[in-house]
Amino acid sequence: xxxxxxxxxxxxxxxxxxxxxxxxxxxxxxxxxxxxxxxxxxxxxxxxxxxxxxxxxxxxxxxxxxxxxxxxxxxxxxxxxxxxxxxxxxxxxxxxxxxxxxxxxxxxxxxxxxxxxxxxxxxxxxxxxxxxxxxxxxxxxxxxxxxxxxxxxxxxxxxxxxxxxxxxxxxxxxxxxxxxxxxxxxxxxxxx
Numbered sequence: 409x410x411x412x413x414x415x416x417x418x419x420x421x422x423x424x425x426x427x428x429x430x431x432x433x434x435x436x437x438x439x440x441x442x443x444x445x446x447x448x449x450x451x452x453x454x455x456x457x458x459x460x461x462x463x464x465x466x467x468x469x470x471x472x473x474x475x476x477x478x479x480x481x482x483x484x485x486x487x488x489x490x491x492x493x494x495x496x497x498x499x500x501x502x503x504x505x506x507x508x509x510x511x512x513x514x515x516x517x518x519x520x521x522x523x524x525x526x527x528x529x530x531x532x533x534x535x536x537x538x539x540x541x542x543x544x545x546x547x548x549x550x551x552x553x554x555x556x557x558x559x560x561x562x563x564x565x566x567x568x569x570x571x572x573x574x575x576x577x578x579x580x581x582x583x584x585x586x587x588x589x590x591x592x593x594x595x596x597x598x599x600x
Contacts, residue, residue: 420458420466420503420538421495424531425473425488426517427547430586432474432508433486442484446471450489457492459504464533466503474506481510487546499541505534513557514547514564519571528575542582543572 425431436443446452454468461467462476469492472483492502507527509516517524531540552558565585573579 418458418466418501418537420501421499422503422505422534422538422540423488423491424505424507424527424534424540424543425486425546426507426523426527426543427545427586428508428512428549429478429481429510430549431486431488431544431546432478432481432506432510433472433483433488434510435485437482437484440482442472442482446485447490449493450485451493452489453493453496456496456500457489457502457504458537459488459506460530460534460537464530466534466537469502469504473504474508477506478509487544491544501538503534503538505530507531508546512547514561514568515557517547517568518564519575524568524571528572531576540576540578540581542584544584544586546586 435447436445450471452468452470454470457469458466459469459473462479469489471485471489473486473488474483486508488504488506492504496502507523507530509523512523515521517527519525534540569583572583573581
């Protein structure tokens with residue numbers, strides 16, 4: 409086996425990365441360019457941290473994780489690699505499935521919408537590479553721009569969670585939510 413075979417032959421604990429720009433990575437992006445600086449906790453580990461690339465093949469993961477996936481934006485450092493580095497000693501090989509799209513509201517992640525359908529397609533492609541362990545969701549800023557959007561966030565995120573679990577046939581899939589808040593419109597998040 410060569411190092412080129414390693415990403416596709418290694419059984420992985422798989423984590424889905426979804427949401428908006430904070431998840432897809434804006435660390436180090438200034439004036440529409442990424443500065444190329446990678447913090448130590450986001451360093452690559454090509455023998456244990458992999459990503460499902462834009463062509464649905466496993467490859468060694470490195471920053472920017474969402475490059476060519478959040479294709480309309482300049483991507484930088486996000487939370488995915490530091491998360492993988494933090495857990496790799498406990499879980500072994502980590503597979504990351506980047507799916508975040510900058511500038512999206514939770515309603516853009518409803519069934520039938522491009523972001524949602526692309527995420528489901530990518531996760532189904534990843535399932536042969538190991539076990540889907542959780543979905544990490546970092547989103548919400550776009551939903552704080554108006555009181556109306558903030559008021560329906562809970563309903564929309566609950567619908568998203570139910571849909572993901574049904575469409576992936578993973579009824580107990582842990583979904584870890586981080587919500588970025590920008591303005592004064594807040595909503596209560598309830599565990600589903």
